[in-house]
Amino acid sequence: MTNDMSYTTEEIAKLLKVSKLTVYDLIKKGDLPAYRVGKQMRVDASDLDAYKHKAKGIADSGLRPIPHAASAAAIQPPAPNKRMPQLVITGQDISLDLLAKHLEKHAPGIRPLRSYVGSLDSLISMYRGESDIVSTHLIDGDTGEYNLPYVRKLLGGFSYTVIHLLSRSAGFYVAQGNPLGLQAWEDLWRPGLRLVNREIGSGARVLLDEQLRLHDIDPRRLTGYEHTESNHLGVAGKVASGEADVGVGIEKAAHIVGGVDFVPLIQESYDLVMLNRPENRDWMETVKRILRSESFHQELSAIQGYDLSRTGQVLLET
Incomplete structure (x- = not known):
């Protein structure tokens, strides 16, 4: 070398x-x-x-x-x-990159690092001690509740804080004009429909799997269920190119990719989880101040598809 x-x-x-x-x-x-x-x-x-x-x-x-x-x-x-303390922030949304940038500015004694993994893997990484701020958007199909059921199960032995980052629309990516008229989860049962999926552990994959379970749709009979992409842009891109008829993701990716329409089906909660430890107290307070700051809201509001009405709200603190 x-x-x-x-x-x-x-x-x-x-x-x-x-x-x-x-x-x-x-x-x-x-x-x-x-x-x-x-x-x-x-x-x-x-x-x-x-x-x-x-x-x-x-x-x-x-x-x-x-x-x-x-x-x-x-x-x-x-x-x-001893080196500068470093925080690993997990998740793929651009809002997390903005959070890291604000942390660099307002918490000069720490260095934020980004890990681009899905929601379930993020929580598992926190359980293993491999991350500090994890993002998650996992729906419990039986209750319709986002994130908290998974946090309680995976981090039951920890003291933690769950704070709301943003809400955003999730639904179908379809060809322009929606020629197949896809409007609801049960439409995924149509014979011949070509699906493009997300990887196991991602919030979009959990959303799809929960809806298939609730609507009694066998995923093994869906063409393309095993065809996965690692992010929303990849899924939207496959639909835009005509390689798939439908995929599940968030609205923002449809606007970025272009050549694809979006059918909103659910408003999902995108939340952050942090462990309540004495050594984390200072930077956790900084994170809360950033999430509630006017400058952070102004930057996020410029991105289409975000609802910031509850940004910074503490959802659960154990």
Whole structure:
């Protein structure tokens, strides 16, 4: 490796044969120095070499084994080299990028990092101690309630705060003019309809699966159910290109992609979860102030498809 080389978090994960969340955790704990280039985190080759040598040295000394996958974060940084505290913010919505930007400005003692994973995986990452602020939009089909049923089940042993970020419309992406006249969840049962899906663990996938269950539609009989995209833009793009007839996602992506219409079916709650720990108290208060600030609302209001009437409202605090 040469000193002027650098790697993305995805490249580091492949080189170390660990998950990307593990890489974020190494960065967060100060084991792996990183810096931001635009919205992307990068690690210099020399710092990666130093980390590998340190990890190998610890393993050779018999103190700890070489890390594998999620256990890689077990290695602690040397005490004299304390680095700026780092917060991992999970989720894919652009509002989270704006939140990270405001945190950089109003909490100069911390460094926000972004992890672009789905809602269920976000909560699991918090349970594992791999993230600090997680976003979620998971519906419980039986009650119609968003997020809180999942938070209670997955984080039952923790003290946490759930705070509302925004509401947004979710529904169908369809071809322009909606030539098939798709208007309701039960329309997904039509023979020959080509679906494009989201990945397991995403809020849109949970929304679709819950609606299929409630309407007694067998997903195995849906053409394209196994065809997945990793974000709303990818789903809308497949419909816009004519490769699929319908997909489930949020309204904003339809406006960004173009060439596709949107059929609103539900107003979903997009919320943030943070753990109530003494060391988190200061930055959690900063997050609450940001969410309620006029400047943050002004930036979000410029984005089509957001309802900010409850932004900053604490939904649950244990």
